[in-house]
Amino acid sequence: MDQFVNRIEELDRLQALYESGTAELAIIYGRRQIGKSELVRQSIADRDDAVYYQAVQGTATTQLRRFVEAAASTYPDITAVKEEWEPLVTYLTDRDAVIIIDEFPYLIESNEGLPSVIQHLWDTAVGESQATLVLTGSAIGMIHTHVLDGGAPLYGRVSQTPNGRLELTQLPFRSIQEFVPTYDPEQRVFVYGVFGGTPRYLSPLDPSQSLGENVTRLLCDPDGPLHDEPETVLQMELNEVNTYFSVLESMASGNRSRNEIAQGAGIESTNTSYYFDRLETLQIIEKQHPALADPARSKRTRYKIRDPVFRFYFRYLYGRGGQYELYGENAYADLIEPGLPDFVSETFESLCHQAVPALYADYQLTRVPSQWWYKGQEIDVVAPTDESTLIAGEAKFTNAPLGYDVLGDLEDDVEHIDWTPTGGGKPTYEFALFSRSGFKRSVEEAAAERDDLRLFDLSDIVAVLES
Numbered sequence: 001m002d003q004f005v006n007r008i009e010e011l012d013r014l015q016a017l018y019e020s021g022t023a024e025l026a027i028i029y030g031r032r033q034i035g036k037s038e039l040v041r042q043s044i045a046d047r048d049d050a051v052y053y054q055a056v057q058g059t060a061t062t063q064l065r066r067f068v069e070a071a072a073s074t075y076p077d078i079t080a081v082k083e084e085w086e087p088l089v090t091y092l093t094d095r096d097a098v099i100i101i102d103e104f105p106y107l108i109e110s111n112e113g114l115p116s117v118i119q120h121l122w123d124t125a126v127g128e129s130q131a132t133l134v135l136t137g138s139a140i141g142m143i144h145t146h147v148l149d150g151g152a153p154l155y156g157r158v159s160q161t162p163n164g165r166l167e168l169t170q171l172p173f174r175s176i177q178e179f180v181p182t183y184d185p186e187q188r189v190f191v192y193g194v195f196g197g198t199p200r201y202l203s204p205l206d207p208s209q210s211l212g213e214n215v216t217r218l219l220c221d222p223d224g225p226l227h228d229e230p231e232t233v234l235q236m237e238l239n240e241v242n243t244y245f246s247v248l249e250s251m252a253s254g255n256r257s258r259n260e261i262a263q264g265a266g267i268e269s270t271n272t273s274y275y276f277d278r279l280e281t282l283q284i285i286e287k288q289h290p291a292l293a294d295p296a297r298s299k300r301t302r303y304k305i306r307d308p309v310f311r312f313y314f315r316y317l318y319g320r321g322g323q324y325e326l327y328g329e330n331a332y333a334d335l336i337e338p339g340l341p342d343f344v345s346e347t348f349e350s351l352c353h354q355a356v357p358a359l360y361a362d363y364q365l366t367r368v369p370s371q372w373w374y375k376g377q378e379i380d381v382v383a384p385t386d387e388s389t390l391i392a393g394e395a396k397f398t399n400a401p402l403g404y405d406v407l408g409d410l411e412d413d414v415e416h417i418d419w420t421p422t423g424g425g426k427p428t429y430e431f432a433l434f435s436r437s438g439f440k441r442s443v444e445e446a447a448a449e450r451d452d453l454r455l456f457d458l459s460d461i462v463a464v465l466e467s
């Protein structure tokens, strides 16, 4: 690979496990293509005591044979050990090895009892060993059943330190500059808004090409490497894809509540649970609650597609092959570019959420900043503090500078928020405006006069997130 980006914290966590001086069992899980294999490979690159086995689908016998082959490159004598999991793993734990089984769910498919074998081994045999066994998996449902959930065979055996369970998620925004070092801050936000933080979607970017050229080459071109990616990933994970695709298409067109999504997808809203649950388990979509609500009780849920590439696919590409042929070279300029700021605004908003703690370092936030909504009202950024102050902001990713109207609407909308400060009494507000394209004079003048209004443009947000 060309370059391994970020994952510094994850590598540190793995090193801590390898060097802990006791036997450790760890699980690394996360969606397909998020970078699990590369992470574990990097983590053992300089070690001479590690075994890396990438499991494949196959019979139990072939899997055992391949495991021995993989282990023999570090421990040649393992070929003399009986080809069964218990003696093989014991041989390695006796030698304090770092053992990595990548895509562990494939092994469980052909050998349901394997988690119990490891459980038994961990309960009885590892004793004084300083070995580490790392299991990875993208089949999140299976990882829950066999490892993470209470009652699962390996539940309780996985090291209880935070390092024992590592959910690998998208790379943070600051990694974007490593993939497209020549892009300016605004273009980097566009890249994050379209390609997200999945390393495999970012590595083929060519920094010498414009955003439009990259989007065209990688996504729009029917032969582009990412063109069919969401469909391929979903086909691998799901059986009856049609309904799921309609649900995702409906979400990508802007529907957020379960009813709206069901309606857009043309399915009965009473029949949606199954599809939503499955897509959530696969980490394709996520459920959101309004800021300040209690997630356990709030019924005001909305859904969003997690990965921008999936959202892009269902907004612009799915079922539209013919259109792209028709527009040919102009497809990006005519079909995508005009709506792209709107498409990226969701990502911009979430970057604003991430930047708020640093931008308001003078306050102690009591919750992660997020969006608030109630009936027709919506506020992009809401963050309660431990004092009587509520931070409320609007984030706009438009081409024009923000005017006074945005501030006026925000001031009206906060009146509908039901929030009582911890110490009681009425809240005071800190207003924030986040803009891609700066502010009109009237707003700048207001900010200069008022103590309760702060203005942030795109470069402020990017600077904070990349520092």
Ligand SMILES: Nc1ncnc2c1ncn2[C@@H]1O[C@H](COP(=O)(O)OP(=O)(O)OP(=O)(O)O)[C@@H](O)[C@H]1O
Binding pocket: 001, 003, 004, 005, 006, 007, 030, 031, 032, 033, 034, 035, 036, 037, 038, 039, 137, 138, 199, 200, 201, 203
């Ligand atoms: N941190 C990174 N920086 C740059 N490229 C990366 C990084 N992590 C992964 N990649 C690249 O992304 C691609 C997918 O990564 P990888 O195979 O590790 O994902 P995975 O989660 O193991 O996927 P799967 O579960 O589908 O096997 C690979 O081409 C890999 O080289």
